[in-house]
Amino acid sequence: MMQRRLLIQALAAGATAPTLAWAQGAALNYPVKPVHLINPFSAGGALDQLARMLGQHLSEKLGQPVVVENKTGASGNIGAEFVARAAPDGYTLVMASSATHGIAPSMYGARLPFDALKDFTSISATVVQKNVLVLNAAVPVRNVQELIALAKAQPGKLSFGSSGAGTSQHLSGELFKSLAKVDMLHVPYKGSALAMQDLIGGQLTMMFTDIPTALPHIRTNKLRALGLTAAQASPALPDVQPLAQQGLPDFDLKAWYGVMGPAKMPAAVVTRLNASIVEFLSNPRNREKLLGMGMEPLAIDAPQSATFISDELKKWTEVVKTTGASV
Incomplete structure (x- = not known):
């Protein structure tokens, strides 16, 4: 009985060995396509x-x-x-x-x-990746506290776009709502670029978006940058303070x-x-x-x-x- 078991194990190992050898060889030659x-x-x-x-x-x-x-x-x-x-x-x-x-x-x-x-x-x-809070340039606020005051004065009226539900942009907006105790409308898009078009066009109030997408529009004054979602500053936007330093000390998302x-x-x-x-x-x-x-x-x-x-x-x-x- 013992000999039979050993024989079965040996045959199984012999059958597996070429497959393992092939897989290892394929890995060593990777990539071939x-x-x-x-x-x-x-x-x-x-x-x-x-x-x-x-x-x-x-x-x-x-x-x-x-x-x-x-x-x-x-x-x-x-x-x-x-x-x-x-x-x-x-x-x-x-x-x-x-x-x-x-x-x-x-x-x-x-x-x-x-x-x-x-x-x-x-x-x-x-x-x-650090995200940045940007507003349409026509929104009449200059800092985070003014934005919070405007949102409280118009509950549910201000909107924030995102690259989709369940993204870091969406969660940044939800955390802002929670910490600032305001009510805002989330508008999800299929990507940052589409949301950015509507933000610049005035269909959205704000957006918590990645810096590369927002930076060209910040530089041309089409958007106003109010704060960073991370607790640390960014070399890409040295003049923009983290939200954590503007009255929302628990805000730190990357x-x-x-x-x-x-x-x-x-x-x-x-x-x-x-x-x-x-x-x-x-x-x-x-x-x-x-x-x-x-x-x-x-x-x-x-x-x-x-x-x-x-x-x-x-x-x-x-x-x-x-x-x-x-x-």
Whole structure:
């Protein structure tokens, strides 16, 4: 009986060995064809800009084209689910964010078609992104306290746009409402660019948006910047104070972006991708450019990235609970 069991085990090992050897060899030769980097949000926003910068760098380092594709919808969840269901071979990756892998699990609950941690492999948490509160230039307020006073005088009348329900922009507005004790209307869009058009056009009062999207319009005085969502200042907007220093001391929110793949990716592929991304983030010229866009580079390895994303998931879950935000 013992001999039979040993024989079965040996045959099973022999059958598995070629498959393992093939997988290991494929990982060592990676990549041998184009890599698809999915951006689950629309073109033109900060995440899209970062994705294309990374895509160009990775194409050069990996020796294969890295194609950035926008698969939008459901506040990024459609693109994220697409990658979660893909083969874990390193040829389909996603630009993850605090929306898809921080806020969505608590906002959507059982309706979310993927597990933000178990269905993905963390490759690199690339940057932390500060958002800025901007107003249409015609709104007659000059600081945060005047804005709060106006909102209290017109409950439910002021509106704030976002790149979608369940995004960091949405949660920033909900936290503002909660801490300032005001009532405002949330208007979700399919991406920052569309919301920005209506904000400039006067259809919206304000927006908590990423700095790269807002910066050109702030410089041309089409928008007025009132405060940063993070508790620290930004080199990109040195004259704009954090909301935490303008009467809302508990206001400290930062979005984040990272690169993830399907669960169970080969370790060798993850290591190579992470090394290439860290090289991009550590380059002084790239760091300067990212900081100028309001992005703080995170040049950390894959295990550190997994810990970072897990911790951020817990933080955003608390924000959802505090604000009572829902979709």
